[in-house]
Amino acid sequence: MDFDPEGLKAWLDHSYGELFARSSRTVEPIIIDVVDKIIPSNGTCHLLEVGCGSGIYIKRACDRNPNLTVTGLELQEKVADFARKNTTIWQIQDRVKIENTDIRRYRSDKQFDIETFFNLIYYFPKYERSDLLRHLGGFLNTGGQLILTTLCPANESSIQLMNLWASMTDGCGPLPHPDNVCDKLIDAGFDEIKCEQLIPAFYLFKAQKA
């Protein structure tokens, strides 16, 4: 039988897209811990969260700092609506604005102190990632921090399946190697880059806008 990459693509997309989006919940406790470490507990602070999903990390950040204001960006309209409803339930709607937009089209005069980009980089093809990171840097104040988490390739079957899904799905790209993320952050004009493995195959990157 001939190998049909389009058929495999369609099957992976149909069978696993939702599953992989949900799978980012498995690292929720780890990211909550990251949020607690990166958000100062007091003082004015503006956070931009890209690909905010349900808004759960925005809630944690707001719980941590009563003066924090947040803009959350979310590509899918229904998910953005869900996040917006959640902000009302959590009574943080006065401090949080959720926008239904693609980060690639997002423009803002407002500058942020911290930008979070959790579990999202493989939603962009490899060739777009340097430009994307540079675009993200454009919303940060000098000295502002970009905080990025991502799965990276590993010799483990669930990670390999995730990598196959991301590689075969239109508009997405393979899981990045940690060194490659660091190189792209440098290319994009960041410095003070730190990379930490939080659990096997799951990495945290911190980078400062130069």
Ligand SMILES: C[S@@+](CC[C@H](N)C(=O)[O-])C[C@H]1O[C@@H](n2cnc3c(N)ncnc32)[C@H](O)[C@@H]1O
């Ligand atoms: C794997 S989920 C991660 C959600 C959340 N950051 C987390 O870690 O739980 C990726 C989210 O980013 C959103 N997303 C994907 N591409 C995007 C883009 N270009 N601009 C804004 N949001 C995007 C998706 O709709 C989805 O809700």
